[in-house]
Amino acid sequence: MKNILLFHVSPRQKGTSYVLLQMCMEYLSEKGHICELMHLYPNLNNPEKIRETVNRADTLVFSGPCYINTYPADTIALLEDLSVHREVLHGQYIYGIIQGGMPYPHTHESGLSMLEMFCKKCDLAYKGGFVMGLGAMLNGQPIKKLPNSKKINRQLQIFFEHIDKEEDSPRQVYQVAQFKVPSLVYRIMSSTMNRKIDNDLTNHGIDVKQRSPYFISE
Incomplete structure (x- = not known):
């Protein structure tokens, strides 16, 4: 049994990132x-509370949207703050969930790469993540609304199982x-x-x- 912090880093309280995190929490x-x-957002002005919560956790799972190829700027500010206050970091396992409107995952993967770099800098154990496209289509609705919902649900269960067992979760x-x-x-679409x-x-002239x-110019 582990203490797992599920960190919702989207500015939208009940959006797609929250739906995915709720599924993860139910499983775990x-x-x-x-x-x-x-x-994150209701606690932006309370960094002490965030640090205390992070310190209690054995595993952290971040879930948020992809804004211009990575998590929102406030997530980056959060990681920078934690990197300064290393006393609350003690080798925790880190997983990431990131979703965006584009259907293909490579557009959003750089968010996970950022988490991995953060872990290397702070001696944390980055264990992998889950990327989901078409997240904007849901707008907080259940996963079953997606055209590939069966695949998504099946693979999410595998990802959650990796978190449960503290295993690495590969890109596949x-x-x-x-x-x-x-x-x-x-x-x-491009045209x-x-x-x-x-x-x-x-x-606009x-x-x-x-x-x-x-x-x-030549």
Whole structure:
């Protein structure tokens, strides 16, 4: 039996990251672990409480959205604060859950890489994570709303089992659950998004056909 801190690092209290963390907590509680759920944002101005809670934990599970290729900025600030107050870090096991709107996992994996770097710096045991695409489609709804929900549920159970047994969770666990989007759909999506961007720029008085200022002049 372990003390497990489930750290919700999304600014949205009841969004998709929370749904995933709730599933994780239910699984681990059934296995007999002592689980504590903490929301980051209501405690941003109470770092002492956060440090005390982290200090009590044997294992930490972070769950949050992918904002521009990693967790939200306040999560990074949290990790920086913990790296300064090393007295609350004592070799805990660290797992990460990160989800985002894009269907493929590689867009969001850098968030887990950041957690891994944090662990190396602070002598913690990074044990892996779970990446889920299409999270924005859920908007806090159950996983069953996703087109690949059966795969997601199956692979999440494997990930939760790794946490229960304090095992490393390899990338293959979440890669198996990836939603396969046909290449033609990607082309249509990119074309549609590019047109929307061009229209937005034009509406703001920007000539989309002008030479980019970021090109180096010869």
